[in-house]
Amino acid sequence: MPAWENQAESSEPGEKEVVVLLHGLARSNTAMWLLKQRLEEAGFHVEAIDYASFNQTSQQIIGNITNQINECCKSINNRVHLVGHSLGGLLIRAYLEHNQIQNLGRVVLIGTPNQGSEVADYANQKWWGQLAGQAALSLGTTKESFPNTLPEPDYPVGIIAGVRESDNEELIPGLDDGLVSVESTKLRNMQDFIAVPSGHSMMRYNKVVATQTIIFLKSGKFNH
Numbered sequence: 001m002p003a004w005e006n007q008a009e010s011s012e013p014g015e016k017e018v019v020v021l022l023h024g025l026a027r028s029n030t031a032m033w034l035l036k037q038r039l040e041e042a043g044f045h046v047e048a049i050d051y052a053s054f055n056q057t058s059q060q061i062i063g064n065i066t067n068q069i070n071e072c073c074k075s076i077n078n079r080v081h082l083v084g085h086s087l088g089g090l091l092i093r094a095y096l097e098h099n100q101i102q103n104l105g106r107v108v109l110i111g112t113p114n115q116g117s118e119v120a121d122y123a124n125q126k127w128w129g130q131l132a133g134q135a136a137l138s139l140g141t142t143k144e145s146f147p148n149t150l151p152e153p154d155y156p157v158g159i160i161a162g163v164r165e166s167d168n169e170e171l172i173p174g175l176d177d178g179l180v181s182v183e184s185t186k187l188r189n190m191q192d193f194i195a196v197p198s199g200h201s202m203m204r205y206n207k208v209v210a211t212q213t214i215i216f217l218k219s220g221k222f223n224h
Contacts (some may be wrong), residue, residue, distance in 0.1 A: 024086030
């Protein structure tokens with residue numbers, strides 16, 4: 001049996017380690033149902049945070065998810081891990097900038113535009129970009145963008161990037177998942193990194209992504 005299929009370690013008998021799960025832009029927590037199920041099958045208790053991203057600024061969303069995470073984690077004595085897809089990963093970083101989880105475990109960022117998104121840059125130049133909402137438009141690559149104003153993590157972070165064939169080289173240079181470049185997902189202080197074949201939206205359903213997430217949460221490294 002692969003090591004990641006073992007039950008998550010528990011610091012108290014009868015209790016499971018917790019994974020706080022955050023979805024991406026223009027989604028809801030139901031979009032993470034399959035990843036949630038796979039994490040639960042691996043022995044974790046999963047709290048899927050929900051938030052609205054349309055007609056909300058990044059700061060408003062951060063306030064929303066902060067209240068939810070604080071509420072769900074206040075009485076947990078076991079380790080608490082955080083996993084975020086796309087924007088959800090940035091929200092985790094923003095949360096941990098101003099909040100401490102005393103029993104923080106590990107963090108996995110999946111397809112997260114840590115250096116900003118060229119697609120957001122493009123949308124900011126077009127009239128229709130306003131339809132995407134303030135949170136989406138804040139994800140650009142400028143120094144003032146939401147991703148680039150977040151501090152480097154001082155906690156263990158594993159990053160999973162997606163790679164798929166595309167013809168958008170002019171918009172997104174290098175390898176990408178259709179929306180986020182592989183290079184944009186990386187952080188200087190990341191503990192480990194892996195790229196898997198997947199488009200951006202489908203990463204949350206991808207079995208390899210789920211497997212690698214579980215491996216990192218349990219061991220602090222991916223299975224290369």
